[in-house]
Amino acid sequence: MARTVTPRRKLYFTLAAWTVALLIFFPVFWTILTSFKTEVSAVASPPQLFTADWTLENYAEVWSRSDYPRFFWNSVVISVGSTLLGLLIAIPAAWSMAFVPGNRTKDLLMWMLSTKMMPAAAVLIPMYLIFQKTGLFDTRIGLVLALMLMNLPVIVWMLYTYFKEIPGEILEAARMDGASLRNEIIYVLTPMAIPGIASTMLLNIILAWNEAFWTITLTTVDAAPLSAFIASFSAPQGLFYAKLSAASTMAIAPILILGWFSQKQLVRGLTFGAVK
Amino acid sequence: MATQSSRIAARLMVAPSVILLFVWMIVPLALTLWYSFRIYRLLSPERSGWAGFQHYAWFLNSPDFWLAISNTLLLVGGVLAITVILGILVALLIDQPVWGQGPLRILVISPFFVMPPVAASIWENLFMHPQNGMFASFAQGLGFQPILFLESYPMSSVIFIVSWEWLPFAALIFLTALQSLSSEQMEAAEMDGAGAMSRFRYIVMPHMTRSITVVILIQTIFLLGIFGEIYTTTQGGPGSASTTLPYMIFKQAVIAKDIGRAAAGGIIAVILANIVAFFLMRSMGKNLDA
Amino acid sequence: MGKITLHDVRKNFGATEVIPGIDLTIENGEFVVFVGPSGCGKSTLLRLIAGLEDTSGGVISIDGVDATALPPAKRGLAMVFQSYALYPHMTVRKNIMFPLKMAGMEIGEATRRADAAARVLNLTNYMERKPGQLSGGQRQRVAIGRAIVREPAAFLFDEPLSNLDAALRVNMRQEITELHQSLKTTMIYVTHDQVEAMTMADKIVVLNAGRIEQVGSPLELYNQPKNTFVAGFIGSPKMNLITGPEAEKLGAATIGVRPEHLDVVSEGGWSGIVGLSEHLGSDTFLKVTTDIVGTLNVRAGGEVRLRHGDRVNLIPQAGKVHRFGADGKAMA
Numbered sequence: 001m002a003r004t005v006t007p008r009r010k011l012y013f014t015l016a017a018w019t020v021a022l023l024i025f026f027p028v029f030w031t032i033l034t035s036f037k038t039e040v041s042a043v044a045s046p047p048q049l050f051t052a053d054w055t056l057e058n059y060a061e062v063w064s065r066s067d068y069p070r071f072f073w074n075s076v077v078i079s080v081g082s083t084l085l086g087l088l089i090a091i092p093a094a095w096s097m098a099f100v101p102g103n104r105t106k107d108l109l110m111w112m113l114s115t116k117m118m119p120a121a122a123v124l125i126p127m128y129l130i131f132q133k134t135g136l137f138d139t140r141i142g143l144v145l146a147l148m149l150m151n152l153p154v155i156v157w158m159l160y161t162y163f164k165e166i167p168g169e170i171l172e173a174a175r176m177d178g179a180s181l182r183n184e185i186i187y188v189l190t191p192m193a194i195p196g197i198a199s200t201m202l203l204n205i206i207l208a209w210n211e212a213f214w215t216i217t218l219t220t221v222d223a224a225p226l227s228a229f230i231a232s233f234s235a236p237q238g239l240f241y242a243k244l245s246a247a248s249t250m251a252i253a254p255i256l257i258l259g260w261f262s263q264k265q266l267v268r269g270l271t272f273g274a275v276k
Numbered sequence: 277m278a279t280q281s282s283r284i285a286a287r288l289m290v291a292p293s294v295i296l297l298f299v300w301m302i303v304p305l306a307l308t309l310w311y312s313f314r315i316y317r318l319l320s321p322e323r324s325g326w327a328g329f330q331h332y333a334w335f336l337n338s339p340d341f342w343l344a345i346s347n348t349l350l351l352v353g354g355v356l357a358i359t360v361i362l363g364i365l366v367a368l369l370i371d372q373p374v375w376g377q378g379p380l381r382i383l384v385i386s387p388f389f390v391m392p393p394v395a396a397s398i399w400e401n402l403f404m405h406p407q408n409g410m411f412a413s414f415a416q417g418l419g420f421q422p423i424l425f426l427e428s429y430p431m432s433s434v435i436f437i438v439s440w441e442w443l444p445f446a447a448l449i450f451l452t453a454l455q456s457l458s459s460e461q462m463e464a465a466e467m468d469g470a471g472a473m474s475r476f477r478y479i480v481m482p483h484m485t486r487s488i489t490v491v492i493l494i495q496t497i498f499l500l501g502i503f504g505e506i507y508t509t510t511q512g513g514p515g516s517a518s519t520t521l522p523y524m525i526f527k528q529a530v531i532a533k534d535i536g537r538a539a540a541g542g543i544i545a546v547i548l549a550n551i552v553a554f555f556l557m558r559s560m561g562k563n564l565d566a
Numbered sequence: 567m568g569k570i571t572l573h574d575v576r577k578n579f580g581a582t583e584v585i586p587g588i589d590l591t592i593e594n595g596e597f598v599v600f601v602g603p604s605g606c607g608k609s610t611l612l613r614l615i616a617g618l619e620d621t622s623g624g625v626i627s628i629d630g631v632d633a634t635a636l637p638p639a640k641r642g643l644a645m646v647f648q649s650y651a652l653y654p655h656m657t658v659r660k661n662i663m664f665p666l667k668m669a670g671m672e673i674g675e676a677t678r679r680a681d682a683a684a685r686v687l688n689l690t691n692y693m694e695r696k697p698g699q700l701s702g703g704q705r706q707r708v709a710i711g712r713a714i715v716r717e718p719a720a721f722l723f724d725e726p727l728s729n730l731d732a733a734l735r736v737n738m739r740q741e742i743t744e745l746h747q748s749l750k751t752t753m754i755y756v757t758h759d760q761v762e763a764m765t766m767a768d769k770i771v772v773l774n775a776g777r778i779e780q781v782g783s784p785l786e787l788y789n790q791p792k793n794t795f796v797a798g799f800i801g802s803p804k805m806n807l808i809t810g811p812e813a814e815k816l817g818a819a820t821i822g823v824r825p826e827h828l829d830v831v832s833e834g835g836w837s838g839i840v841g842l843s844e845h846l847g848s849d850t851f852l853k854v855t856t857d858i859v860g861t862l863n864v865r866a867g868g869e870v871r872l873r874h875g876d877r878v879n880l881i882p883q884a885g886k887v888h889r890f891g892a893d894g895k896a897m898a
Contacts, residue, residue: 005373013372020366021383024443028386030410031398043408046417089296092289100286108294110557113493115301117549119501121522122542125535126307149300156293172618173651177665177712178639181285187664191655210391212504230393231508241408244401248394259389260382267381267448279620281637 028256035059035245042241058246066229068250075225075254077140078215079208082147083155083201089148090155091197095185097156098163099171109160112153120213131218140223143215147208154207155200162196163189199265202258206266209255226251305546311539318533331540340516340524345548347431348520352499352552354435355442356492362439363446363491364484370447371454381448388444396508399437400426430510430518437505442498446491453487454480489560496556500549521545567629568719568752569594570615575624577610577776584610585776587624592720592754592769597746600756601763602773602799608756609724611773615754616722617641628719639668644713645722648729650705652697652712658684659693662711669716676715683711686745703734710745720752727762739765760800764788772796794894797822803851803863805888812836812859818889818897825851825865827886830872835881838862840872854878 022029033049034042035058041051062068097105127146128137136142166189174188190197212227219228233247259266315327335341370380387395403409404425412422425433457480465475503522506512512519512527519527525545529538570592577585585607592598600608613619615626617638626634633641644665653661659680666676684690687707697705706726713721723742727735743766746753757763763770764784772779772787772795780792784800791797797805805822813821830852838856852864852872864880872878889897 010373010375013369014374014376017369017372017374017380018376020369021380024366024440025383025386027395027398027403027440028390030402031394034402045408045413047410047413089292093293096286096290100282102283108290112293112297113497114550114553114557115297116497117500117553118301118305119503119522119525119542119545119549121501121503121525121529122545123304123308124526124542125311125529125538126304129307130303149296152293152297167649167651169647169649169651170653172638173645173647173712174653174664174668175618175638176616176643176645178668178716179664180639180668181282183668188653192653194655206389210389212391212393213501227391227393230391230397241401244397248398252390252394255391256386256389259385263382263385267385267452279618279637 028252031245032249034242035249037242037245039240039242042245058242059250061243062233062247062250066232066247068229071224071226071229072254074140074143074223075209075227078143078147078223078225079205081140081144082151082208083204085144086148086152086155086204087159087197087201090152090159091185091190093156094159094163095189097160098166099168109157112156116150116153124217127214128217136218138219138222138224143218143223143225146214146218147211150211150214151204151207155204158200158203159193159196162193162200165196166192195265195268199262199268202262202266206255206259308539308542308546311536312543314536314539316535316539318535327536331537332544334537335541335544340519343516344519344521344524347518348500348522348548350431351435351438351502351520352496354431355438355499356495358435358439359442359446359495360488360491362443363450366443366447367450367454370451381451384447385444387440388442390441392441392504393508395441396437396505399433399440400509404433426510427514430514434505434509434518437509438499438502441505442495445495449487449491450484453484457483493556493560496552500552521548567594568592569629570720570752570754571625571627572615573625573627575611575614575626576622577607577614577619578622583776585614588776588778590771590778590781592752594752595750597743597753597755597766597768598771599763599767599769600754600771600773601760602758602779604758606773607776608758608773610776612722612724612754612756616643616645642716642719643722644716644718644720645724646706646709646713646726648725650697650709650726650729652705652708654697657694657696658689658700658708658711661697661708662689662715665712665716679715680711683715686714686748687711702730703738706730706738707741710742714745714749718751720754723753723755725757726755727757728759742766761802764800770800772799774799790896791822791888792896794820794822794890797888797890797896803865806862807890808859808862810859813889816887816889819892820890820894822888822890823862823882823886825863827883828862828864828880829883830864830866830870831879831881833879835879836862837877837879840874840876840878843872843874845869852878854880856880 036054036056037048037051038053038055038057041048041053044051097109131137131142131146134142136145170192171184171188174184179187209225210227212231215225215227216231219225230247230251233244312331313327313329315323315325317323366384370377370384374380390398401409403411406412406422406424406427409422411425415422423429461479462475465479470478501522502520503526506518506520506523507526510518512523516524521541522545525538525541528534528541532538572588572590575585575588576583588611600611602608610619614621617633617636617640621634624634625632628641628643653664656664662680662683663676666679671679680693681690684693687710689704689707689711692700692704697708700708709726726742727738730738739762742753742755746766755762755766767784769781770784770787771781774795779799780787780796782790787796787800791800791805794807798807801824803825805824806828807820807822809820813819836856836859838854840852841855841861842851842853844851848868850866850868850870850872852866852870853861854864855861862880866872891897
């Protein structure tokens with residue numbers, strides 16, 4: 001905006017905005033801080049912002065007590081795998097909806113979203129039994145499938161909103177230039193939609209990474225990702241704040257860092273076409 | 277742009293998504309429906325047979341059931357109200373000319389990256405814990421009794437935690453919407469003599485309608501199934517004070533190990549979700565078209 | 567080769583009949599312009615020929631082969647779109663080579679052809695740029711380049727100049743005309759601008775409400791409009807169409823006189839008062855409110871000193887009055 005703002009006004013707004021933002025961020029900050037404290041200073045009253053006895057011991061302890069690399073790797077495989085598989089299925093669907101819309105396209109989209117409204121707890125038992133029977137229980141491929149299907153409506157919706165911004169004439173030009181439908185999608189649509197596909201990918205990796213219901217109920221050991229890792233650290237271990245904080249930090253750090261770096265693309269994707 | 281052949285191609289390409297989602301929805305649903313009419317207890321497997329509507333009757337006659345329904349709606353409504361109102365305020369604040377808008381956005385978005393069990397456990401232990409939590413320390417420092425958040429105000433505490441998780445989502449969508457508002461439009465309104473309040477009322481709010489719709493839609497989808505936060509913090513208690521429908525079903529299935537009863541609860545939850553979805557789509561659908 | 571024949575081609579969108587049935591032959595090497603007001607079906611007709619829309623009935627044949635059911639890729643036609651429709655993620659070179667790549671052409675030959683096209687179109691220095699870095703005229707040339715490398719049976723242009731500013735439009739108009747003269751390939755060009763139609767076409771097809779009003783060379787259309795619609799549409803400023811007693815005197819329901827065929831005289835004829843006068847130097851355009859035949863557009867000589875409010879007398883030149891019957895059709 002080309003209006004003039006007095007420095008004083010700007011200072012007030014800056015102070016207010018930073019105060020609010022720091023309040024929102026504080027719990028994350030406090031967790032990370034606590035993870036470097038000793039158990040004694042972690043529960044000190046009044047709470048200490050800085051202590052003299054910084055330590056990495058909590059991380060060492062958590063690392064030695066559990067198989068963090070396996071949990072981590074499972075998280076990566078499951079979230080990235082389900083997202084890529086989802087994209088593969090969703091791109092053609094979104095192409096259809098965006099470029100060959102019919103009278104029922106909106107209804108179809110809404111129906112897809114409504115499948116997400118079914119409470120997971122309601123279908124827990126059948127899902128558990130199906131996974132047991134088909135041998136998918138506690139396997140990565142099983143979770144990849146489950147999370148892909150869970151997030152597919154979101155992926156289709158996001159891609160649909162991006163594709164709709166691409167002028168249909170360009171795809172027609174490709175058709176005139178002799179491109180088959182497959183080539184049209186591979187050489188023209190997909191490269192043009194890369195920013196949209198990237199933010200769709202990011203959001204879905206985050207959603208899959210943070211999913212905690214199916215990942216906990218459909219795994220025991222082999223395929224358990226970080227959400228199961230953190231669940232195992234809560235209650236039964238007793239209240240060791242510093243170690244709990246270290247484990248929490250280890251569970252959220254990868255996605256937090258990924259999110260910070262890709263914040264711009266992600267926020268664009270988050271709008272679900274809400275902003276033109 | 278549609279020829280017969282491209283319409284056929286479109287059908288074929290949308291088919292995998294539709295079929296997969298249909299199977300993913302219908303198979304568990306059908307099984308759940310089946311179990312809901314069966315007697316099926318893991319603890320007494322020798323008893324089996326048809327249960328008729330007794331599981332449904334049990335739910336409808338249970339005092340906890342209506343509490344669970346109202347808790348579920350309270351959770352969804354409460355979080356929606358808090359995140360939408362605070363989200364707009366936060367977005368308006370960050371949209372002002374301030375120093376460091378980039379870092380501000382990073383700080384605000386961070387809770388969104390925290391997985392629900394971690395978020396719940398941070399709040400439960402580091403902040404709301406009656407002995408060692410930060411809030412308790414402050415209360416004691418000021419000479420008050422620590423508040424027993426999860427015991428005395430379980431629903432409010434859960435709503436608070438979930439709102440913290442979802443506030444970034446709402447705030448950042450609103451911020452993006454605000455930033456897409458053309459400054460010429462605002463300046464024209466200023467020239468026409470509109471004050472800050474009327475500019476907000478007649479220009480900013482109508483511009484935000486679509487993004488508010490999307491926030492409500494997406495959040496409702498995720499909030500109806502909220503489970504992890506309750507499981508980690510209050511376990512539905514004290515008593516049943518913070519039991520929501522999904523949690524009540526979970527208790528029947530995993531703690532009471534009564535699959536038939538849990539299945540009946542599942543069907544009821546699906547019906548509730550559909551009622552909510554119906555009203556949501558009807559009232560919001562048109563906002564999405566434009 | 568590029569002879570395109572339409573036989574009873576029809577198109578409905580749902581219950582709406584956009585094109586009720588068109589017969590047309592476009593000869594090999596012709597430059598044909600479809601012209602008409604917006605919504606007359608000219609773009610739809612082009613898209614039917616391109617294969618981007620299905621016909622609801624009739625036969626489209628290209629070089630004697632029935633192409634009605636062929637997908638666009640198989641028709642051997644190239645199209646230049648109104649928005650240029652360049653691929654924003656590819657360089658100019660890749661844009662131009664895209665159709666060759668799709669045809670599976672060997673890379674050396676494809677490069678040679680792209681370079682040749684670039685030379686013709688003055689794009690040689692821009693080959694490694696992305697479309698976003700080009701001006702409107704350059705983008706237009708890339709779109710044309712992408713069309714010519716394939717050596718198609720015919721070129722289809724869908725209002726290609728409407729996004730350019732006035733000066734550039736005149737330039738590009740000439741470039742396309744020159745291109746046609748050197749390639750001698752069939753071109754079908756859609757526009758709503760009758761000036762483009764008049765200046766570029768070998769053959770103009772005037773469309774109105776999905777029907778062909780008249781087909782002919784620019785001068786045929788100018789000199790012998792078949793009906794009042796064509797008479798009013800072709801020519802700038804518009805032909806004056808007069809009804810009433812003055813028309814009946816000549817035994818017609820409507821008579822038409824072009825602004826350039828009205829002479830300003832000192833007495834006799836139709837008397838009126840000058841409303842608006844535009845002095846362009848080369849021409850003077852007058853709007854004269856006459857006493858008995860309404861307002862007339864007049865194109866007078868270069869330096870006619872007439873002002874708002876002056877009284878003038880107008881006489882149509884001998885043999886330049888068009889007569890139309892009650893059905894709007896021209897009378898012999």
